[in-house]
Amino acid sequence: MRLVIVGAGIYGLSVARAALKAGHDVTVIEQGRVPDPLASSVDRHRLIRHPYGDFEGYARLIPAAFAAWEGLWQDLGRRHYIETGTLVHHFRPGDWADQSAAVLDRLGVAYDRLSPADLDRRFPMLSAEGAIDALWLPSGGALLADRIVRDLGEFVRARGTLLEGIAVADLDPARATAILADGRRIAGDRLVVAAGAWTPRLLPHLAGRLRPVRQVVTYAAVPGQWREAWARGPMLLEVDGEGGFYAVPPVDGYGLKLGDHRLAGGPDDPEDRRRAEPAEARAILDGARRRLRDFDDYRLIEAKTCLYTVTADERFLIEAVEGALVLSCCSGHGFKFGALVGERVAAHLEGAHIEGDEDVAVLHAWAAGSVL
Template sequence: MESFEYVVVGAGLAGAATAWQLAARGHDVALLERTTPANNAGSSHGSARIFRYAYPDAFYTGLVLQAKNGWDELARLSGKQFITPTGAVDYGAVRQPERLAAALSSHGIEHELLTATEAQGRWGQIAFDTDVLWHPGAGVIDAHDSVDAMVAQAVAHGAALHNDWAVASVKGAAGDYILTSEDARAVKAANVIVAAGGWLRQLLDSLSLPSGYLAGMPHIEVRQEQAYHFPYADQSSNETWPTFIHKREGWQAYGLPGGSDANFRGQKVAEYNGGKILPSAADQDGLIDPVNRRRVIDYVERYLPGLTPEPYAETTCLFTNTPTEDFIIDRADGITILSPCSGHGAKFAPLIGQFAADLATGIGPVPEQFRLAARAIAAGAR
């Protein structure tokens, strides 16, 4: 039976980043992936994820600044850029552009607050209904290429990548775990990092975690989200499209220039958390809800005049949500749980890998709001 110092479960953005960090520090690492890295059944597939600094909480804005250093390092090592600059616009009565601007100001990040009329003059392809926050440092992440690059860095530093290795259980104690696959293979590990995304829920009871720790785990909601690619109304136009988040009462939409998986022909548009809730990632069926499709088409007709309201491509993906939309990065005995989620984890991937590696090796702290003990104390205070 193979034996490793650290075994990382899941080769999406979070797991790949963690394996890269651990291997680059000289640790003996295996990366176990249930199919292949960044596969279509997970949350890290495709070529279009939003990179942005705008958050209502300045805490997250600061984390994006830290994460950008990791993206720059990955680009330097790989000789390839993974973030295409586009800028971003945020608007809508619930989005509160002024609050976002305050968070950006606290970190010295370039931005502008525009009236709806001023914004319409710049981006006539979008119909704005409130004041607008513009920050030019935003862009689009190629998630699939990023995973491939981080896995390549991990392997280059000696990590072992095991594809088609679906973990069924983790048994044992710190320093001596046995991971068993669904087809009865096994590896040993002194430490385990679980970055299973939408599969975390179904794995929890199969992990060798203290019962009290499991009792403190927040509810994890898995959704099968839907995204649609709409063609540009004028394919010959040189108009530059920013990414956008539009949030009003009862509705949140987001969009970004589609990547290579949709032939760069239009905008990827979706309703945030508009998909059905699943028992676990294993229950996804990849089917588009026609009611959701109609809702998004109606939105495009009303608010995105620069697009033809007929999707030329559509896809599903997984969102794994916590009640607060905060991440889980925590450790019990020799097992580290790593669940960046709620649809906004991609931009933090290099930093999440650093946090997880620091926590698993004991050399550095993790923000307290990602730790389960801190969550429990906060919940008790409420």
């Protein structure tokens, strides 16, 4: 099979890796360089964890996702994952923490309930203010995203074709063809579109279903009195009604990462508003004020923007468009499934190339987290 992939983020490169391992001829086209700092896949970290609110279908996929990453580390010859454990604050009956706990109970995933006193003792750099208790799981941690994308790019360059620095101007899905900005036509037996926030530009009929959402993340220097505690610190998920934030400990020797769970508006143009404004960065950092002890001792190092591509229900989209398969596996929580989706999509394409597209509806439902 000759496979053409548009987009060299985590999904495009993961499909390419799996297809190359199966012996197929793969060409990946990327408008920037790999890793591209504007891509949704590229930042220092992405999180993987079992708690998932009431998205039980995705929680069920987490063990398979971990297994797929283990296979990827073997292919790359190095691990880009640091386990931190997962801490989820619980604020009121029926909230995101309670929904997560109910799903974990059904799946048989063990966790501890930590009282405020337990939290103060085990995580002294954090205040338990406002929390009834918290879920604690030793599993979960940080996938080092930019390093993963970089090494996957090297994997594809060594075994297939990676065209960088050239935009795709148009698609001919029926002919499985990408038309480049310089007029070249790259044709295959199958075409995969994994272009992130640029997908609606290439396939305008999806613009009403795929919405770019601009996110700001910040990195803060940890004060000296809490460096040792944060060196053993957890990933923190705090979902409280419409608000909340997440934190990633300084696992890579840089800073404490803080982001906002809320989905803000996004630019119509994916290249627009890519600079984080000082007021935006300050608002993200201030969102953690009640949680971080000695908050005023934390110093902002850097702020970045990232574009998610979000569906209305925040579930992933995989569907056929004539001779193409479109992947929009983001909605802000997709990176953790990158290796797994790549394997599943490559297997589908291999079977579909021989037998037809009968199972694309099953693939779509699986990606939407609705197959239990």
